[in-house]
Amino acid sequence: MPNKKKNQVTPSPERRRELLALAAEVFAAQGYNATTVRRIADEAGMLAGSLYYHFDSKESMVDEILSTFLDELWQGYDSVLAAGLGPRETIEALVTESFREIDRHRAAVAIYQKESRHLAAQPRFHYLTDSQQKFEKAWLGTLERGVADRVFRADLDVRLTYRFVRDTVWVAASWYRPGGQHSPEEIARQYLSMVLDGIAVRQ
Amino acid sequence: MPNKKKNQVTPSPERRRELLALAAEVFAAQGYNATTVRRIADEAGMLAGSLYYHFDSKESMVDEILSTFLDELWQGYDSVLAAGLGPRETIEALVTESFREIDRHRAAVAIYQKESRHLAAQPRFHYLTDSQQKFEKAWLGTLERGVADRVFRADLDVRLTYRFVRDTVWVAASWYRPGGQHSPEEIARQYLSMVLDGIAVRQ
Amino acid sequence: MPNKKKNQVTPSPERRRELLALAAEVFAAQGYNATTVRRIADEAGMLAGSLYYHFDSKESMVDEILSTFLDELWQGYDSVLAAGLGPRETIEALVTESFREIDRHRAAVAIYQKESRHLAAQPRFHYLTDSQQKFEKAWLGTLERGVADRVFRADLDVRLTYRFVRDTVWVAASWYRPGGQHSPEEIARQYLSMVLDGIAVRQ
Amino acid sequence: MPNKKKNQVTPSPERRRELLALAAEVFAAQGYNATTVRRIADEAGMLAGSLYYHFDSKESMVDEILSTFLDELWQGYDSVLAAGLGPRETIEALVTESFREIDRHRAAVAIYQKESRHLAAQPRFHYLTDSQQKFEKAWLGTLERGVADRVFRADLDVRLTYRFVRDTVWVAASWYRPGGQHSPEEIARQYLSMVLDGIAVRQ
DNA sequence: AATGAATGAGAATTCATTCAT
């Protein structure tokens, strides 16, 4: 496969970012496979072929979108995890951080949700799997610590709880619209309230 | 020519169902767009063209998969809604019913989650939108009734709560594997426990 | 960013016209259905898929071929009909104009003859039916006027006469080859002589 | 090419004829290429595959339709040509015979008109070319004889006249509907009147 | 005689990608 990497370094990284933001939006809206390069080019006011001056391939566009997002996500997560908080506070901080990421990278998050599973099959995207494992370790570990510390309920299956919390947070990307009535922090607060204390009235 | 037809007269609708189950599995695993007709045919041990003896098009396959699922779902939901239960009991029954549907139609549910948004754009799939609206009315209405009855917390945004509960339940289809260690009823019980009472230990 | 189209290094409409002329020739020779897109592409020295850079579909090729032809035809016909000639002179002018059109658009005329009936079934080609009705009105009207003016025989069924004259002229497209020994005007003259005065020697 | 001719002799030649009549009708209406075997079978109330009990192939259906028609046509033509009539009477008899054939074999005639050109390319259909040459010899010869006898005008190009008369008669198949208001003989009479004496009033 | 199910050879069309300008 003759794959000449033409331009890893491009004169205008700004244009690049613009185009990537655009592409992310379209990928998120229509799905990666269903999105044609032509569609992205249309949106950018250029012809399909012209995109190849900026990017090697459609694949490298998602790649850059996703890895940029994950880099930022892990910067946030890592600093939370390094802060030495208790399990409950850690969960709270992670959830809040997650909603902030959704706010800033909505499209990327949506793409991640929809496409990561089948993209991860390709070697190029193995970092998705790595990230997911790291992710699971962080959350599941925190939950287990919380159970041990009697902060979280012991009568629940921890794995189930993990999935519950994880999904609960990230699916939000599918309906979240930045600039809506709730700030990410407000949404985080309400989500945490539901997840931690439930929606039922306590008697 | 290795063409082993089993003994019987091969009743047509059975073969159809077999093929649809197969197709659903592949659609769920790879996504509708990314799934080629050829792939489904391979899986069925026939040539791509042969599928067209049974179905009009790839589209009509998803159509049948989704509408069959929704028909069954609404049968279940409707009888729950008609039972005249209180809000909390209604939510419990709906969640349980949902997990039962996930158990029986895992692939269809996964397809519904991933593809309904963009399929719904086509007139043929307008019933997806209809179903979704009916769905929202049922859940949101029950939650509101519950808030009015002081069964559910009044300090939460109901719409947010609705999305929380809804997503929480249905994303499960993305990781649920029938025949696993937990029965759908057991999963429902734990989910309900989390959703209603939260994961935090009460002091 | 203003999007200026470059100079006219490769005037697109010319290539389009070339390709359409080619396609028309093949459609006329083999019939629309029997003509594969690949065949047209072969003739143009390109791959089948490449045609889709220029045209939406095979259908839109015939569409453009036929509508271009009909536009020109009606330009000619309309100016004849607007000239206020007597019935006989009108028929003469229409026949002459028709043979000129056959000369300039032989392929399109042949396609029109063979395919218009079944193409007209599709909404996209309703203009074929419209054109045909306008056509009938023009010819039949002129013949009726001629009968009233005692220029044409009154003992013949006018509808039959209409079909006779119409077919007589247009089938010529099936054997006419431009650049042959007879100019369109010469053919028109002879056809008119036969149609108006018959082939029998008068006694 | 393993082409087993299964049933040149079939139990029920009547069913065969029925099916052929049906097929002819559909071929005439939609064109040979555009007609699917399935469509014919539908019309006959059977499944596509079942037709192959009666016929070797779709091709052999048109073949039988066309050759049956031509056989009958030539029976009629031959007896006219053998009658030793004068040129004008011969033309009259041929035209009348032609309209009778159109009346009896409308579908076959329409198929012949539309499809013979491209079918004739295949060896199997060479008889179409043969027939056409014989046809041309008969008509052109008669016209030439008429010109020599001063029965037909000498100032016209004979080939052009031949095409004129030929087309004039046979295109009628495209609009003729058996059982209409005019009998074939009446149509023949009027056509002959136009062809021989013209449509203009004589002064 | 006819059915049901399939085959296999194309058909039109789509689309990521290339490349000379």
Place this chain on the structure above:
DNA sequence: TATGAATGAATTCTCATTCAT
């Protein structure tokens, strides 16, 4: 940087035909 034109591989779908029953 971007365009215009093309490539080529893949994709959905069609259809004549086969064949066991």
